[in-house]
Amino acid sequence: GQNIDQPTEMTATEGAIVQINCTYQTSGFNGLFWYQQHAGEAPTFLSYNVLDGLEEKGRFSSFLSRSKGYSYLLLKELQMKDSASYLCAFTGGGNKLTFGTGTQLKVEL
Amino acid sequence: NAGVTQTPKFRVLKTGQSMTLLCAQDMNHEYMYWYRQDPGMGLRLIHYSVGEGTTAKGEVPDGYNVSRLKKQNFLLGLESAAPSQTSVYFCASSFLRDQPQHFGDGTRLSIL
Numbered sequence: 001g002q003n004i005d006q007p008t009e010m011t012a013t014e015g016a017i018v019q020i021n022c023t024y025q026t027s028g029f030n031g032l033f034w035y036q037q038h039a040g041e042a043p044t045f046l047s048y049n050v051l052d053g054l055e056e057k058g059r060f061s062s063f064l065s066r067s068k069g070y071s072y073l074l075l076k077e078l079q080m081k082d083s084a085s086y087l088c089a090f091t092g093g094g095n096k097l098t099f100g101t102g103t104q105l106k107v108e109l
Numbered sequence: 110n111a112g113v114t115q116t117p118k119f120r121v122l123k124t125g126q127s128m129t130l131l132c133a134q135d136m137n138h139e140y141m142y143w144y145r146q147d148p149g150m151g152l153r154l155i156h157y158s159v160g161e162g163t164t165a166k167g168e169v170p171d172g173y174n175v176s177r178l179k180k181q182n183f184l185l186g187l188e189s190a191a192p193s194q195t196s197v198y199f200c201a202s203s204f205l206r207d208q209p210q211h212f213g214d215g216t217r218l219s220i221l
Binding site for chain 1: 140142144149150151152153154157159167199206207209210211212213214215
């Protein structure tokens with residue numbers, strides 16, 4: 001079957017670096033997405049990894065290891081506005097995304 | 110730029126009532142999706158469509174029906190609303206399967 005797992009909550013300090021991990025299990029895999037969702041709002045796209053390695057986009061980077069079924073989202077120079085839920089999702093066999101339950105990140109002063 | 114528009118934004122229903130949620134996108138996307146989001150459950154796919162005139166079941170389709178008569182519109186129907194269908198419903202669209210999905214602002218539905 002398909003399964004995806006990420007921590008429920010994390011807390012970090014403004015200006016610091018935080019890494020949000022995601023592990024998945026699936027028989028077919030095409031790529032892995034990260035979305036950001038602020039409270040009461042819609043999810044917005046952050047990154048998409050197809051190949052192994054690190055993809056950097058400004059303060060945000062995403063890493064994928066297909067052999068380990070593992071991804072992480074790295075947020076640098078944390079800002080208060082980064083407080084949000086971060087959703088990991090993969091595309092496997094079929095025409096749909098499978099989402100994790102999300103990691104609620106709280107950035108403190 | 111409208112993107113993905115959902116109507117209504119809020120609705121309260123009584124058990125047994127029916128209603129239709131409308132999703133419209135102006136990006137000429139082929140793929141459209143309906144999700145529900147509940148606390149601690151994440152986003153769960155209800156139904157999706159890979160093009161005009163097509164629909165398919167997702168993870169939690171029971172109690173819902175959908176139609177995609179026009180490429181830009183994807184309708185979600187609740188035939189006989191139940192309290193278990195109280196949720197936030199999100200519509201999303203993408204050009205292809207492995208392209209980022211664009212989400213609407215959501216519909217907050219309460220069933221009493």
